[in-house]
Amino acid sequence: MKRITALLTAVAMLLSIGSMAADTDPDALPLAKMQVPAMAVLTSTDEDDNRLEFTFDDKVGQAMYRVALNRSPLAVVKVESRMYGKKGADKVELTQEDALKRVRELFQQAVTANAFVERDDDDGRFHFTVVFRPGDDNTLYRAKIHAATGELLGLDVKMGAPEGIPVKLLAAMQTALAQVPGGTATDVEFESDGGHAYYEIEILLSRQEYKFLIDANSGEIILAEQPRQANIVLAREYREDDDDFLDDRDDDDDFFDNNGFFDNGDKDDMDNDDRDDSEYRDEIDYDDNNDDDDSNDSNDSNDSNDNDDDD
Numbered sequence: 001m002k003r004i005t006a007l008l009t010a011v012a013m014l015l016s017i018g019s020m021a022a023d024t025d026p027d028a029l030p031l032a033k034m035q036v037p038a039m040a041v042l043t044s045t046d047e048d049d050n051r052l053e054f055t056f057d058d059k060v061g062q063a064m065y066r067v068a069l070n071r072s073p074l075a076v077v078k079v080e081s082r083m084y085g086k087k088g089a090d091k092v093e094l095t096q097e098d099a100l101k102r103v104r105e106l107f108q109q110a111v112t113a114n115a116f117v118e119r120d121d122d123d124g125r126f127h128f129t130v131v132f133r134p135g136d137d138n139t140l141y142r143a144k145i146h147a148a149t150g151e152l153l154g155l156d157v158k159m160g161a162p163e164g165i166p167v168k169l170l171a172a173m174q175t176a177l178a179q180v181p182g183g184t185a186t187d188v189e190f191e192s193d194g195g196h197a198y199y200e201i202e203i204l205l206s207r208q209e210y211k212f213l214i215d216a217n218s219g220e221i222i223l224a225e226q227p228r229q230a231n232i233v234l235a236r237e238y239r240e241d242d243d244d245f246l247d248d249r250d251d252d253d254d255f256f257d258n259n260g261f262f263d264n265g266d267k268d269d270m271d272n273d274d275r276d277d278s279e280y281r282d283e284i285d286y287d288d289n290n291d292d293d294d295s296n297d298s299n300d301s302n303d304s305n306d307n308d309d310d311d
Helices: 002-023 028-033 096-106 169-178 240-244 251-255 277-283 292-302
Strands: 041-047 051-058 063-070 075-083 111-119 126-133 139-146 152-159 184-193 196-205 208-215 221-224
Touching (some): 028 051, 028 063, 075 184, 096 126, 096 139, 111 184, 152 184, 169 184, 169 196, 169 208
Antiparallel strands (some): 051 063, 063 075, 075 152, 126 139, 139 152, 184 196, 196 208, 208 221
């Protein structure tokens, strides 16, 4: 009976993969494969109106990968990886400098790094998230580091706008940072919705999270959310009594279980936000930019504030 169940599961997976291949750009899968090790095997696919998603299993490297592509123009926007069976620490034992040093050992070209402490909501364990750039203006890395051993638990690579869209990731991030002087960027996501390209950017300041949507064609702010209490903290500000509110903000981890396998129960939400994309679409007026932009003009002079070290 177990063999029959396993066979039916495998057939269902193959049918799912074949269905996507028939309806999508034939260049999509080869492009996704280029982002993962050669030995990685395609295990599942997903899609919505704006994105294509491919999940790979690398048994040799003991890791799972999820590659997200923008549909039009076809481009890689995110590559995530998680190591098999790797969990966080029972408590935070390393310092910010330990985490940053570890990332620089692993990624020698890392620049403008910042470290944050997060707590996994499934098991209450801790890890550092180190955000850094590799030296170009259109890519952001987020490395998950074990909070006691410094072991690499996973890596997210966020790509900015593809060729033909003028505003690159770093420029959009600097625009958002200018609205929150002294803030630190914790995450950036390029999105394309119905032909409208924009960045979703999260900024942390004084344990408050600020979220902005930046138009990827004009560079203007099209939505600025009211700040809310963050569930992530700068590593240099971390205290043990923060544990009560710290929680894993990275919902992308829901796609990987403890053994590194894809969690199909969460496939419907392909981004890392707990809000449905339709909520953003309802709030954005693409024809007449948010009036709040005018009030932000006074901050334009801060565009290049000392946040180069906070990117």
